[in-house]
Amino acid sequence: MASVTLTELAKQYPNGVRGVDGVDLEIGDGEFFALLGPSGCGKTTLLRTLAGLETATEGRIDIGDRDVTTVPPGERDVAMVFQDYALFPHMTVSDNVAYPLRIQKVGKDERSRRALETARGLSLGALMERRPAQLSGGQQQRVALARAIACHPQVFLFDEPLSNLDARLRLEARTFLKQLQRSLGVTTVFVTHDQAEALAMADRMAVMDSGRIRQVGTPREVFQRPANTFVANFIGATPMNLLDAQVVRGQLDFGGFTLPVPESATGVAEGDKVVYGVRPEYMGCAAGPVDGAVRGEVRAVENLGVNVLVTVDAGEQSLRAVVPEADEPDLGDTAYLSPAPGRVLLYRADGDGELISA
Amino acid sequence: MTTVQAPSTRSAGAVLGLVAGRTAAYAGVCVLVVFFALPLLWLVLTPFSPTPSYRATLSGFTLDNFDNLLSNPQTWPSIRNSLYLATGSSVLVITLAALAAYALSRVRIPGRDQLLYALLLLSSIVTGTAAMVPIFLMLFQLGLIDRQVGVVLVLSGGLLPAAVFMLKDFVDSIPRSYEESARVFGASPSQILRHIVLPVIRPGMATVGVWALVQVWGNFLVPYVLLSNPSKQPAAVVMYTFYDAGGQPNFALISTFALVYSIPVVVLYLFVNRRYGFAFQGGIKG
Numbered sequence: 001m002a003s004v005t006l007t008e009l010a011k012q013y014p015n016g017v018r019g020v021d022g023v024d025l026e027i028g029d030g031e032f033f034a035l036l037g038p039s040g041c042g043k044t045t046l047l048r049t050l051a052g053l054e055t056a057t058e059g060r061i062d063i064g065d066r067d068v069t070t071v072p073p074g075e076r077d078v079a080m081v082f083q084d085y086a087l088f089p090h091m092t093v094s095d096n097v098a099y100p101l102r103i104q105k106v107g108k109d110e111r112s113r114r115a116l117e118t119a120r121g122l123s124l125g126a127l128m129e130r131r132p133a134q135l136s137g138g139q140q141q142r143v144a145l146a147r148a149i150a151c152h153p154q155v156f157l158f159d160e161p162l163s164n165l166d167a168r169l170r171l172e173a174r175t176f177l178k179q180l181q182r183s184l185g186v187t188t189v190f191v192t193h194d195q196a197e198a199l200a201m202a203d204r205m206a207v208m209d210s211g212r213i214r215q216v217g218t219p220r221e222v223f224q225r226p227a228n229t230f231v232a233n234f235i236g237a238t239p240m241n242l243l244d245a246q247v248v249r250g251q252l253d254f255g256g257f258t259l260p261v262p263e264s265a266t267g268v269a270e271g272d273k274v275v276y277g278v279r280p281e282y283m284g285c286a287a288g289p290v291d292g293a294v295r296g297e298v299r300a301v302e303n304l305g306v307n308v309l310v311t312v313d314a315g316e317q318s319l320r321a322v323v324p325e326a327d328e329p330d331l332g333d334t335a336y337l338s339p340a341p342g343r344v345l346l347y348r349a350d351g352d353g354e355l356i357s358a
Numbered sequence: 359m360t361t362v363q364a365p366s367t368r369s370a371g372a373v374l375g376l377v378a379g380r381t382a383a384y385a386g387v388c389v390l391v392v393f394f395a396l397p398l399l400w401l402v403l404t405p406f407s408p409t410p411s412y413r414a415t416l417s418g419f420t421l422d423n424f425d426n427l428l429s430n431p432q433t434w435p436s437i438r439n440s441l442y443l444a445t446g447s448s449v450l451v452i453t454l455a456a457l458a459a460y461a462l463s464r465v466r467i468p469g470r471d472q473l474l475y476a477l478l479l480l481s482s483i484v485t486g487t488a489a490m491v492p493i494f495l496m497l498f499q500l501g502l503i504d505r506q507v508g509v510v511l512v513l514s515g516g517l518l519p520a521a522v523f524m525l526k527d528f529v530d531s532i533p534r535s536y537e538e539s540a541r542v543f544g545a546s547p548s549q550i551l552r553h554i555v556l557p558v559i560r561p562g563m564a565t566v567g568v569w570a571l572v573q574v575w576g577n578f579l580v581p582y583v584l585l586s587n588p589s590k591q592p593a594a595v596v597m598y599t600f601y602d603a604g605g606q607p608n609f610a611l612i613s614t615f616a617l618v619y620s621i622p623v624v625v626l627y628l629f630v631n632r633r634y635g636f637a638f639q640g641g642i643k644g
Contacts, residue, residue, distance in 0.1 A: 053538050074544025086535035090557040099553075100543040151543060 002064030002077075002154040002187060003029045004050070009059035010211075011042075011049050019045035021211030022059070027189060027204075032181045034202035035191045038234065042211035043191045044159060050189065051080045051157050063155060074103070079148035080157040083164065085140050087132035093119065093143050094128040100151030118150045119143075122180075138169050145177075149184065156181075158190035162197060174200055195235050199223060207231045214352075225345065229353030232277050232345070238309055241283070243276045243317050244349060252276060256315015257294050259339075265346040265356045273349035274356065282343035283321035285310055286336045287329065293336035294319065298329045312337055401620070404613035411609055423614040430611065435589055436596035437619070439506065440575055443592050446510040448571040451521045452563050454514070459525035460555055464537075474526070477519035490583055497584060506590055509581050513574050521566045528562030529555065561634040568630050572623055593619045 004027040011020040019042045027033045035043040048054045050061060052073030060069045068076045079100070087096050094115050095102075101111035119125055122142045132140055141161065148156055161177060162170045178201050181188050192198050198205045199219040206216045207230075215227040226232035232240045245252040245259075247268050252259045259276070261268060268274060286293065296314030303309075308328045310321050312335050321337050329335050346356040400414040408420045427433050462470060483489050493512055494503070502508030532555060540550050556563070578594045585591050588599070597619065600611040 051542050053541065073542045074546075076542075078542065080539065080542045082535040082539055084533060084535055086533065086539035088536060088554055088558075090560075099540070102553075103540075103544045103549065157542075 002066075003027060003031075003062075004155060004187060004189065005062040006046075006050075007060045007062075009046070009049065009056055009061060011045055011054055012057045018042075018211050019054075020049060020056075023211075023213055025206060025213065025216065027187060030185045030187055032178070032201060032203045033187075033189045034198035034205035035189065035208060036195060036198040036205055036234075037193065037208035039193055041208045043193075043208050045211075046208070047080075047157050047159055047189060047191045050155075051078055052076050053080075076155075077153050078155040078157055079151050079153040081141075081144045081148050081159065081161055083160040085132075085144035085164070087140055087143055087147075089132055092129050092131060093124060093135070096132065096143055097124075097146045097150050099147060104151070115146075115150055118146045121149075122146050137165050138173060141165065141173060145180070154187065156186050156188040156190075158188065160191055160193070162192070162194075170197075177201060196237060199235070207234060209234075224343075225355065226277070227355050229275055229277070229347045232347070236279060236281075238280045238304075238320065238322060241276075241278050241280060241319050242347075243319070245274050245276045247272045247274065254294075254315060254317055256317070259294065260292065262342075262344040262346060264342070264344075267356050268346065275347040275349050275353060277345040277347060278339040278343055280309060280320040280322045282340040283319065284338045284340065285312075285321045285323045285327060285329065286338070287333065288336065290336045290338050293338035295334065295336055298331055298333045298335050301328060301331060310335065401613065401616055404609065405617045407613075410613050423610045426610055427614045427618065432588065432596050432599070433615065433618075436591060436593045439590060440592035440594065440619075441622075443506060443509055443513070443581065444571045444574040446506070447513045447517065447574040448567045450510060450514045451517050451570040452567045455518055455521035455525045455566060456556060456559065456563060457551075458518075458522045459529045459559075460551060462522065463526050463529035474519070474523055478523055481516050481519040487579065490579065494583055503584060504586050504590065506585070509584050512580055512584065513577060514570075517570050517573055521570060524566055524569075525559060525562050528559040532558050564630045564634040568626060571626065575623055 004025075006023050006025040009020055009023045009025075010018060012018045021042070023046060035046060037043045045054060049056050052068070052071065056069055060067055062068065063076060063078070088099065091099070094112055097119050098106075098111040098115035101114060106114070116125065116128060119128060122145060124139065124142055124146060127135065127139060127143075132143065135143065141164070158177075162173050165173055174197060190201070199222075202219055204216065204218050205222060206213045207222060208214065209230050215222055215231045217225075217227075222231065223235055226235055226240070229242060232242060243254055245254050247253075247261065247270055248258075250261065250270070252261055252274070254276070265274075284290070284293075289295075294312075294314045296312035296319065298310055299313045299318070300311040301308055302311075303325075304322070306325060307322045308325055310323055310329060312319050312321065314337070319337055321335075323329075347353045348356060396414060400412075403414050403416060404410045405423050406419050406421070407415060408418045408422070409415075410423065462474065467473075497503050497508045497512070500508070502511070536554050536558070537550050540554055545553065576594060578598070581592050582595045582598070585595070588596070593615070597612060597615055600608045600615065
């Protein structure tokens with residue numbers, strides 16, 4: 001078991017594209033860490049560089065207190081689970097799980113004994129003589145996990161571990177994976193493009209875009225206080241309300257209505273252009289006038305099950321709120337939307353859209 | 359009803375035309391079938407005929423021809439030579455083609471596909487008539503004339519490009535994640551090749567192996583030119599010598615030998631087909 005430290009890590013491809021562009025990251029011992037980002041953001045490249053399948057062009061990687069930047073993949077003491085699981089089709093489950101031990105020159109009896117022991121822990125004991133093609137998707141995933149566990153690595157690397165499972169199985173596998181990681185206590189880095197997956201499983205997570213890390217934090221921090229508009233937009237089941245505004249006479253002018261500047265944002269000056277962010281979940285919606293609320297007309301009502309997503313047009317802006325099903329307004333109704341106190345975030349309208357805080 | 363009958367009466371002529379067309383087509387197919395089936399029928403019937411000739415006839419049954427063949431001093435040595443040449447070339451082709459296909463599939467070199475296509479085109483010349491004189495001269499200088507190794511090398515060289523081409527398709531279809539996964543577990547390139555790549559492309563290797571074997575088994579020209587000592591010649595060449603003193607073909611020997619000669623290939627084909635099934639996964643890519 002070990003921590004992982006990345007220092008100014010970069011991976012530049014021969015065609016000049018920088019897949020990973022100056023990443024500094026510290027992943028604690030035993031931590032379940034998510035790399036989250038849209039496709040093509042460099043998260044898989046970062047994971048592959050960590051595994052040694054890609055060589056870093058700049059910076060260094062430490063696993064524990066060992067510099068592994070130029071160490072070949074087999075000697076880094078990491079195990080990787082691939083998106084397609086990469087189970088060898090000509091080998092039985094037993095041989096697949098025992099493969100890392102075969103490379104380590106463990107005797108035949110010893111390795112099938114250890115493979116069976118590991119596989120039993122993942123309730124694969126009855127499937128040892130099957131071939132991968134005779135297993136369901138969930139079973140294949142567990143075999144891939146068992147194979148990774150069997151070689152007792154210091155770090156697990158999971159590339160989109162849940163993306164090949166169907167929706168219902170994915171939820172089960174998510175819980176299973178989180179429990180498994182906790183019980184093994186092995187440092188784990190996993191890549192995902194699904195923000196819900198990252199929020200649900202990770203102890204900490206990094207949100208990536210264009211090869212750079214845009215925010216690192218616990219899922220709660222990232223969800224409640226996104227560090228910039230990119231993260232704000234990316235995280236959350238329903239996208240955050242991000243409204244353009246300007247500070248006019250100590251108020252936020254949205255062109256048609258005004259709202260007070262939130263107390264947390266003391267760093268704004270008169271005339272600043274800002275982006276006003278508040279999650280739909282933190283928006284109250286009332287049928288009658290409320291102090292400090294935005295008045296608008298209901299344009300769309302989308303059923304989310306327990307809740308309803310209401311889209312309201314106010315002035316030139318369009319706002320969304322998640323309201324309980326009991327309070328569902330009708331189309332065309334007048335609604336008063338009020339952001340929950342302390343849940344409003346202000347971002348700079350220029351540059352990287354950084355969070356403005358005290 | 360009238361609306362249904364009207365088109366049927368109108369198309370009576372068309373139906374007649376259709377029937378005539380079909381009849382002509384079937385007649386054509388029958389002629390073709392006879393054309394291809396007759397030699398096979400001859401091959402199966404003549405060895406058991408007491409009066410073998412160039413005609414396929416059912417004139418009694420005898421095994422004398424087989425006695426005749428077995429007592430011929432050239433029969434067994436020539437079949438053994440054929441086996442030696444065919445298995446030698448087949449093993450050499452599979453080994454080299456598997457290594458080359460893996461390398462060509464995984465390593466990016468500029469002009470790789472052009473190289474493969476050029477080799478494929480040129481290979482048909484190597485084992486063909488056109489290059490026989492230079493090949494003879496080359497082997498003469500290397501001291502490989504009248505040696506079976508020489509024949510194995512020439513035939514393997516001619517078969518390799520096509521074999522590499524076929525096997526590369528199989529290797530291309532292996533996901534890279536298999537190899538990457540093994541690499542992360544610490545497998546060396548040779549372990550990856552032995553543990554993963556070769557077992558996964560085994561059906562492809564079987565296909566290519568049988569194909570190479572059949573090609574060499576049936577090749578007449580190369581061993582005929584390169585081997586002068588009758589004791590080293592394979593069955594395909596020896597069969598050519600079964601003429602009597604008057605220059606008349608000895609149908610008894612030729613037909614019986616032809617049957618014996620074709621059996622190993624058929625058996626091998628059935629065996630490999632049962633074990634692996636012949637399959638070309640990717641086909642030829644444009």
